[in-house]
Amino acid sequence: MLLLIVMGAGVLVGSCFFPEQWKKGNHVLQTVATLVIIFAMGVMLGRKENFLKDLSSLGLASFIFFVIPTVLSMLVVYSLTEKYMNKRKKQTLEKKQKQKK
Amino acid sequence: MVLMAMMALVLGIFYGLSGMEWRLPDFLAAHSGWILYVLMFSVGISVGMHHGLLQKLREHHIKILIIPAGIIIASAIGGVFCSWITGYPLGQSIAAASGLGYYSFTGVAMNQIAGPEMGGIGFLSNLMREIFSFIVIPFAASRLNGYACIASAGATSEDTTLPMMIRYTDEETVVLSVINGILCSAAVPVLVPVFCGLS
Numbered sequence: 001m002l003l004l005i006v007m008g009a010g011v012l013v014g015s016c017f018f019p020e021q022w023k024k025g026n027h028v029l030q031t032v033a034t035l036v037i038i039f040a041m042g043v044m045l046g047r048k049e050n051f052l053k054d055l056s057s058l059g060l061a062s063f064i065f066f067v068i069p070t071v072l073s074m075l076v077v078y079s080l081t082e083k084y085m086n087k088r089k090k091q092t093l094e095k096k097q098k099q100k101k
Numbered sequence: 102m103v104l105m106a107m108m109a110l111v112l113g114i115f116y117g118l119s120g121m122e123w124r125l126p127d128f129l130a131a132h133s134g135w136i137l138y139v140l141m142f143s144v145g146i147s148v149g150m151h152h153g154l155l156q157k158l159r160e161h162h163i164k165i166l167i168i169p170a171g172i173i174i175a176s177a178i179g180g181v182f183c184s185w186i187t188g189y190p191l192g193q194s195i196a197a198a199s200g201l202g203y204y205s206f207t208g209v210a211m212n213q214i215a216g217p218e219m220g221g222i223g224f225l226s227n228l229m230r231e232i233f234s235f236i237v238i239p240f241a242a243s244r245l246n247g248y249a250c251i252a253s254a255g256a257t258s259e260d261t262t263l264p265m266m267i268r269y270t271d272e273e274t275v276v277l278s279v280i281n282g283i284l285c286s287a288a289v290p291v292l293v294p295v296f297c298g299l300s
Contacts, residue, residue, distance in 0.1 A: 002138075006138050006141045006142050006145065007141045007142065007144060007145040007148070007279065008145065009142060009145060010141065010142040010143060010144060010145015010146045010147075010148070010149060011145040011146075011148050011149040012145075012149060013142075013145070013146055013149060014145060014146035014147060014148060014149020014150040015149035015150065016149075018146050018149065018150060020150075023150065026143055026146055026147060027147075029139070029143050030140060030143050030144065030147070030264065030267055030268075031268075033136050033137075033139055033140040033143065033264070034140065034264030034265075034267070034268070035105060035109045036109075036129050036133070036136050037133050037136055037137055037140065037260075037261065037264060038109040038110050038113065038235070038261070038264070039109040039110070039112060039113040039116075039126070039129065039130075040113065040129055040130040040133035040136070041110065041113060041133070041261055042109065042110045042111065042112060042113020042114040042115075042116070042117060043113040043114075043116050043117040043126065043130040044113075044117065044130065045113070045114055045117060045228070046113060046114040046115065046116060046117020046118040046119075047117040047118075048117075051118070052118070054221045054224065054225055055225065057221070058218070058221040058222050058225055059225070061187050061189070061222050061226075062221070062222050062225035062226040062229060063226070063229065064183055064186055064187055064226075065180075065183050065187075065194070065197045065198060065222055065223075065226035066225075066226040066227070066229035066230045066233065067229075067233075068179040068182050068183050068186075068198070069175065069176040069177075069178075069179030069180060069183070069198035069230075070176075070179075070230050070233060070252075070253055070255075071179075072175040072176065072178060072179040072182075073171065073172045073175040073176050073179070073252040073253065073255065074237075074241065074245065074249045074252045074253050075175070076171045076172075076174070076175035076252070077167075077168055077171040077172060077175070077248050077249055077251065077252035078245045078246060078248065078249040078252070080167050080168075080171050081167060081168065081171075081246060081248040081249075082246065084164050084167055085164055085167065085248065
């Protein structure tokens, strides 16, 4: 919940006060923060007890349990959103293109 | 960016495994929560600078729920297939698949309810989902759509995989990604014990 509040504060700053010329700096900050968070996740995993042992003994079953639900999720959400959510996006784009012509 | 992200992950794992205790990496790892807040604020600024975005979100209305509902139902169905292939009990299999990438909770919960083997599978399969998302998001964003990226990330779409969303999708998808992550993260602590109890 706090994440949403922080993001909301950012939205407010971005829409009201943030100078356009700092946009690139904001983008760089996002890249650096992203890499640091990913690195920190790696450190936490590496420090987890039995991490390598677990990876080798239950690897195949875990792979099956990851790949099927993940791929199914992607396919289902892709199909549903193409049908119900992207339609309006596409219509808007088509309208814009027609207006340009 | 994918390469840099993977390098950061591998470097982090090696550092963690090495047992070294350097000041800067330890400080960063210990304060990653604060860095996430900085990132979210920065993302908020990007969203705020994108005028007309809120209007777009209002247009979707209740359809926003299509994404988390699709992820939860498809993952549970995936769990049924996994049970059929591996021979593990149906309820526990659906529970592992319903972790939606929330590996810390799923691993611990399944370890307590179903034992260490299923706990290990719950942990590793959901960890793989998170790592896989880092690799697949750039491709899914260009070949499928931004929403498919959210589906891959599952419950992690509000935190760890959010940076990849920011990088490879648009502001609208990033906001939907956060909403989806919150809803999925709230659902996992309910789904995993409930499905585990079915076995």
